[in-house]
Amino acid sequence: MKDIRREIADDNEVDDVLHRKRNKIISLLKTKFDFQNAHLRSTANNNDGLLEKCKNYDAPDQAKALGIYPYFREIEAASGSQVVIEGKKVVTVSTNNYLGLTQDPRVVEAAKKALDLFGAGCTGSRFLNGTLSLHKRLETELADFLGREDSIVMSTGFQANQGTISCLLGRKDVAFSDRENHASIYEGCAISPGKTMRYNHNDMEHLEYYLKKYRDVPGKLIITDTIFSMSGDIANLPAIVKLAKDYGAVVLVDEAHGLGVMGDGGRGVASYYSLEKEIDLYMGTFSKSLGSIGGFISSNKKVTEYIRHKASAFIFTAALPPASVAGVLAALDIMISEPWRQEKLQENTSYVKKGFFDMGFQVNNNVVPIVPIKVGDEALTLFMNQLLFEDGVFAGVAVSPVVPSQQAMIRTSFMSNHSREDLDYVLNSFKKFGVELGIIPR
Numbered sequence: 001m002k003d004i005r006r007e008i009a010d011d012n013e014v015d016d017v018l019h020r021k022r023n024k025i026i027s028l029l030k031t032k033f034d035f036q037n038a039h040l041r042s043t044a045n046n047n048d049g050l051l052e053k054c055k056n057y058d059a060p061d062q063a064k065a066l067g068i069y070p071y072f073r074e075i076e077a078a079s080g081s082q083v084v085i086e087g088k089k090v091v092t093v094s095t096n097n098y099l100g101l102t103q104d105p106r107v108v109e110a111a112k113k114a115l116d117l118f119g120a121g122c123t124g125s126r127f128l129n130g131t132l133s134l135h136k137r138l139e140t141e142l143a144d145f146l147g148r149e150d151s152i153v154m155s156t157g158f159q160a161n162q163g164t165i166s167c168l169l170g171r172k173d174v175a176f177s178d179r180e181n182h183a184s185i186y187e188g189c190a191i192s193p194g195k196t197m198r199y200n201h202n203d204m205e206h207l208e209y210y211l212k213k214y215r216d217v218p219g220k221l222i223i224t225d226t227i228f229s230m231s232g233d234i235a236n237l238p239a240i241v242k243l244a245k246d247y248g249a250v251v252l253v254d255e256a257h258g259l260g261v262m263g264d265g266g267r268g269v270a271s272y273y274s275l276e277k278e279i280d281l282y283m284g285t286f287s288k289s290l291g292s293i294g295g296f297i298s299s300n301k302k303v304t305e306y307i308r309h310k311a312s313a314f315i316f317t318a319a320l321p322p323a324s325v326a327g328v329l330a331a332l333d334i335m336i337s338e339p340w341r342q343e344k345l346q347e348n349t350s351y352v353k354k355g356f357f358d359m360g361f362q363v364n365n366n367v368v369p370i371v372p373i374k375v376g377d378e379a380l381t382l383f384m385n386q387l388l389f390e391d392g393v394f395a396g397v398a399v400s401p402v403v404p405s406q407q408a409m410i411r412t413s414f415m416s417n418h419s420r421e422d423l424d425y426v427l428n429s430f431k432k433f434g435v436e437l438g439i440i441p442r
């Protein structure tokens, strides 16, 4: 990284005209790293044997040598908005701990108690020998909170989507899935015997086009994230619900990023639009606002009972460990009894969005605490991310194939316990490098 910065500094063609400087930086990086073909993911597809693609896969090493590799940074300690990486304290804006509950002493204490009572794990599947009284309590509390008949607690949110979709979608059924939906939804659809039509992101005309096309199929399932994890967009649930009614489809919402963030008491986007009753299946995770790990599906009893006995991703895997379940139970209680957290999260979100917007970055005008900063070029995105990190800001990146290669972004996300000082620090750092790299005006 130092070498690249020196080369940029030494290059007298890199003058003050920002767009020229930016292009120069991009081309310097590109002479050293084949972004076009690498995408940090193997594209090899030869006939030399199964493991040949691994031997030829050197994109991560190249990126590491250049000092712009953004993944698997080791967090050595964490406390609220601050984490320690490589021995250095940095502000994290790469978090889903929206309500700041991961390290809340009450959550940690509850987890410790469960550890003492039940031990480190369940060593078995919920189905046969891994269901604890704690799992059942959490299922009941979630169902009560969401006004649903029943819930199923699963080991991850990924499995909740994958298991539910793949067991519900039969051979003659059709799923209609937003193109920006989470990978777990893609996987659930891919392993089911049914057909999946992927409609363009938040494009209701395209969704209707497919619904019309399959109007005679009795089994139709519309699946959407309510808040999209990369763009921070909100799904157009009122239109989806209307189309579902018009064409006789069932609706599954993934509220991974909606729970705790939007709606009455943090009940999610369906609640925000007062559409809870129109939603057939509500999926959520514990790995974001509830600060832990795990996922769930809520629906009516007949549906949950079917999924409970049919979903492979639920039946053939070990149950969520006791400490995690107890932590989630405590976090849920806190979320319900301390609505100020959701309010503070929204206040922080508005503050940073205004800050980014005033500097000249494009941001979504909504209350979602996921704020992608569009940089465009992949090389420049990785470079800027590294500069931010060295300056004390830990952010995520989204490059190809997660987003198209010229739409790379730095993904920031915010929490209720970011202080004003943290937010100003982050904004200043983005301003400094945004200007230096010619992404925003001076």
Ligand SMILES: Cc1ncc(COP(=O)(O)O)c(C=O)c1O
Residues within 6 Å of the ligand: 156, 157, 158, 159, 161, 182, 184, 225, 227, 228, 229, 254, 256, 257, 285, 286, 287, 293, 294, 295
């Ligand atoms: C929209 C969405 N759905 C599902 C998941 C999977 O959840 P988990 O990480 O709890 O497995 C995620 C996680 O990033 C997500 O963003």
